[in-house]
Amino acid sequence: MKRLSSWYASLGAVRGPLIGLVALCLALSLSTDTFFTTRNVLNVMDQITVLGVMAIGMTLVILIGGIDLSVGSVLALSMMVMGYLANEMGLPFGLAIVVAILVSALCGLVSGLMITEAGLPPFIATLAMMSVARGIASIITDGQQIVGFPDWFTDLAITRHFSVLSVTVAVMVVLFAIAWIVLRYRAAGRNLYAVGGSVEVARLAGIKVQRTTNWVYTLCGALAGLAGVILAARLDSAQPSSGLGYELDTIAAVVIGGTSLSGGVGGIGGTIVGVLIIGFLRNGLNLLRVSPFVQQIVIGVVIALAVAGDTWRRRMR
Amino acid sequence: MKRLSSWYASLGAVRGPLIGLVALCLALSLSTDTFFTTRNVLNVMDQITVLGVMAIGMTLVILIGGIDLSVGSVLALSMMVMGYLANEMGLPFGLAIVVAILVSALCGLVSGLMITEAGLPPFIATLAMMSVARGIASIITDGQQIVGFPDWFTDLAITRHFSVLSVTVAVMVVLFAIAWIVLRYRAAGRNLYAVGGSVEVARLAGIKVQRTTNWVYTLCGALAGLAGVILAARLDSAQPSSGLGYELDTIAAVVIGGTSLSGGVGGIGGTIVGVLIIGFLRNGLNLLRVSPFVQQIVIGVVIALAVAGDTWRRRMR
Amino acid sequence: MSVPPAATGNAPTGLSIRGIKKSFGDVDVLFGIDLDVRPGEVVALLGENGAGKSTLSGIIAGAVRPSAGTMTWNGAPYAPHQPGDAIAAGIGMIHQEMRLLPHLSIAENVFVGRLPLKGGRIDRDTMNRLASAQLRRLGLDVPPTRLVGTLTIAAQQQVEIAKALVLQAKLLILDEPTAALGGHETDLLFEQINRLKAEGYSFIYISHRLEEIARIADRVVVLRDGHLVATHDTAQLPVRTFVEAMVGRSVERMFPDLPAPGGDVVLEVRGLTSAHGAFRDVGFEVRKGEILGFAGLIGAGRTEVMRAISGADPRRAGEILVDGKPVAMRSPADSIEAGMVLVPEDRKAQGAILDHSIAENLCLPNLDTVAPDGWVRPARVLAFAREGIRKLGVKGVPDQAIRNLSGGNQQKAIIAKWIARSPKVFILDEPTRGIDVGARAAIYDVIADLARAGMAVIVVSSDLEEVLGLSHRVVVMSRGRQMGILPKEKATSVAVMELATA
Amino acid sequence: KEAKKIGLAVANLQANFFNQIKQSVEAYGKEKGLEVITVDAKGDAATQVSQVQDLITQNIDALIYIPAGATAAAVPVKAAKAAGIPVINVDRNADGAPGDTFIATDSVASAKQVGEWVCKQTGGTGKVAIIHGQKGTTPEVDRTKGWGEMNAACPGLKTVAEQWSQMWAQDEGFKIAQDFLQADPTITVIWGQADALALGAAQAVKVANPDHKILVAGFDGDTAALVALKNGVFDVTATQKTQAMGRLAVDSAIALVAGKDVPALQLQTATLTTKENVEPFIENHP
Ligand SMILES: Nc1ncnc2c1ncn2[C@@H]1O[C@H](COP(=O)(O)OP(=O)(O)OP(=O)(O)O)[C@@H](O)[C@H]1O
Ligand SMILES: Nc1ncnc2c1ncn2[C@@H]1O[C@H](COP(=O)(O)OP(=O)(O)OP(=O)(O)O)[C@@H](O)[C@H]1O
Ligand SMILES: O[C@@H]1[C@H](O)[C@H](O)CO[C@H]1O
Ligand SMILES: [Mg+2]
């Protein structure tokens, strides 16, 4: 018992959302007979991959006290660059993927430089990038979508190896693991917490705050680009309108997971919980055949409850 | 000269964006012959009314270090409540307007209470409200729009008295003036700066932080509701899908105007400049016949430049 | 040992508290405190770091809710729910190192929460006039419209004091008001206190500068580990008496014997000039094992010099050499790389990440030693933190947030974080601000040990006794100029003050 | 009077259907020596009102108007009329303030055709899941109506699940279909009311890898969807004549400016399209 409760205590900030997640899953398991099946859970894993991959980058950005509004647009740009290079320019597909991710990383770097060099608030810098990246994504094919990718590529998102993991889900899991390890156990990860906790203290401690910031936005851009590649595989097509509004979803997943928008507090564990809450909630409401309008109300209420859980638990004592 | 430069210095944080605004207007006046005409400027005033009214509430919220993502949804809810009560329930139109604004204020109050009582981060509380308000707005008429309001009502947004001001634009101007005076010269306004600067310092100075917070969100809700009424007059219809994504536009206008997302810094002057930059920019690009995809790129770049202006000016010295 | 209520009049006047207890979660901080404060008296509240002084004051001022106990104020039950209630009842407080609102003007900070109005509008003229007058009386002569964020810590402390004085509170609690001040400013503050005292206002005065107590206090109350352990009806007692009550033993001597400095020059500064005009043409050298003191009135520019040396601020001209090699100083990282560290003056904004744990803060600049291969192992972090906590006697545990430490313990943790780097040059800006006597002696020992180990040490302090007692040589600054360097034997307080006020 | 400059106000260029019309109008306008000024409301009616205002400021001779929002907003039409500018509505029209002419596809009839093909193909029995468009929009309402008319005559097709998308988008179609199949794996027909929704559904079917054929139907004839149709990704759609509609809009504008009469309603037929007859549409979109 002692053991358990100290483990529980060690969860720290993740505790509130985690209670919310468990309660949500229990409720859905009891109210539908389709929710708690291997296949459905695997479906949800597929459904959250794009959000999950973007949320990793966003966690880093929010940890250093920033925000990235451009992820949805960068995702679309990545898809279009990949599709255009492969299908219109005839580049080998693998190379097209690499270039797409590099272009996305470049978008992130530009956002970072706008913040560190031009002194723009992250909100403005990435809002500008959001608009620019979407514009470029649309111009590439004059707004047309691109369809028809090689089978091996779309299979990455479809074929479940050992009837469990598709490659894309595996990629997400591996990235979560890496991010978790880096943020917890690597000096580079710990430094992000310091920068988010106090830029001045971090700087005086010898951390290169500007360089760190540029790296974090670059990574966030690259991950949004990777998410775009995954989405393209999943949809077997690329559209310049993809990812509209994803920035808010992504930020929401991170914040629901307990990472503070003022920086320095939080982590990947919480983000995983946040992504799962959003994923299971949407899936469960569809399984329950709740009408979309009522869904919106339920989603709002559940998000509030999930995050408030911890506050109330503490009050009760 | 001395006089001028001290006036210029007194502009403080508004200076950067103001330079941006002036440069923008100059460029547009030189490159089109339609921009700098009374009629076009009046058109732009019409076009920014909704954004302007919402931005007033958002300025207050951001000044106390908060954020309100629900304004677009609350605007839609207000429109639907007004339309439903007047057109379906047969309530007198004036009364329907009052109830719509009260309902919106209530949404704001609930957001405020989620923050002050349940301890939710503002981002989460208002994200939840965003979802719930949109859901309710859609349920009222099962997603249908409501058309056909009395002529006197739509005339409020159309008829230009003394061939200058429509009533809705006049309302915006008056609200800007009131907000400016309150934030600069009234104790209630100054207290917002204290709360945004440091909740702890404000609390220790005897300011009732929770009550202030609840009031500010309530006001922001009410203003979003009023913006909904204005939009309904402008469109002569009410749709539950109105105002999608307006939260980002509104926050952008406020932040472009120099109000800091971390609270305690900024003001209405900056917000007016921010709203005008967005309004003139969109109008100007249409007048310049820039193609829609290219517009997005230009908008992104100009926003970044407008805000960076001040940084560069300072570097140059 | 509690004091009988005032015998004048029928109704008891002043503040009277009985059985006040406080715990934060499982940690008990106060164990049933009884205390009376009568009109027109100054009660000094003494105690080690973490004894519970700020907590007790916070309870009286309505900022902290007690776990048990009662209070009466002028005979009526008094139980403030929030600071506003206390202020309304006429009880105000200066909080220890509370940050001001950096983006607002001095005047607005002074009047925050009670801005003077005229016809519903803020009366800016009155506000600026009153703030300016109050600040001048305290020795700060800056325009009241200036933004507080541009002021030094000392000036901010004066604004904080002015903010409390304009309250016109019948009872005013001053929690370490002089920690960041120099002698002159302290004198001016005492003048104000004495004037108000004569008008019947009363004060609770908290300070670790015990020599101040005899000058200002009428009575002395001592806390130890949350218990009230001594009450003296006069402050005219030897400092030793207070120290023994606080620490529970006698503290033998304050300043350690200084080792003789070695021959090699470690740090050399030539013609250093600030990029934004705070100082110019500063030059000196520090040898191996030498402690170089920096004295001056507040605002003399000492902090700015140290920040420039450590790469925190840009410089316009000048050279910095470590071991004879010029250091290309573009950022603090370069300075740390070259073996220099700075314990900054502004603890909250520059010293520690308040929401992070002691362990995280201690490891922050030491990851190259804690995690030489880049892997941050929790066991190593914990061991490292325990070592730092032990060395400086920090009252706290590794995973406790720095924010929840008492002020003095925060400072110890910050020093611990930098000592662990074993640098070549160790710069301490106001190292004992807010540190209790016992711990102060311990820190002096640590500083002497650093010198003995061959480091070059710079100590900046507004506590003249401290600079003189601790340094081999003393640099005196005034208004951004280096006025002279005095060797230990010539460095008397008179000589230093002459240069500092020249 | 001769038309020189026309304004094109598009609801949402992010939807392929609208983008095709835009491209057609721009290309054909150029051919006719006209200047076309295009604005994109990104789905927001208020933005569109502002944009039409800006077009009027530039003294356009005619306005081609694809209303944004759930149904048509009347204000831009009124504003243009007040400025003496003829209005050509495309795809959506307002009751209270119709344009001078209205060009659109007969959604009721075409949806009915798609349904009838499905009915025939399945032998008149099946479990149907419908992914609706944005609730309350004219095409959503009309297509639902047309399908219902077919269903009355083909009662063996049972609707077992219905859900509404918010933005007619492909990833929505994917998610909704995946959840449909999870809740009821015996579904045999999925109809998406736009091709983007159908393509998403087809991908969900592919992922689910069911043991029986699931027929996927769409609507629109998006350029990309036609290629997919040819490749057997999904089974049937109704191809709207976007190119023709665009050209017709320009011709109507020229005629209206010249003061000629143009019929108030110019309904187009959509062509039922399957693998068999898709080829020519890929070469040359109608
Ligand atoms: N919010 C809190 N949560 C947990 N512990 C706290 C909190 N605030 C204070 N403490 C603990 O209470 C004890 C008393 O702290 P307090 O600040 O009252 O000491 P102090 O006498 O003012 O010390 P100093 O001279 O260093 O300012 C300390 O051990 C401190 O760690
Ligand atoms: N009391 C004051 N009056 C006027 N200016 C002041 C005062 N205090 C600080 N300043 C400003 O601070 C600058 C130098 O501050 P700095 O912090 O370097 O001095 P310091 O000697 O370290 O004193 P402090 O004890 O304030 O830290 C001066 O240029 C001056 O503008
Ligand atoms: O017909 C069109 C298309 O289906 C589009 O996808 C959405 O809007 C409808 O009007
Ligand atoms: Mg204290």
Ligand SMILES: [Mg+2]
């Ligand atoms: Mg100093």
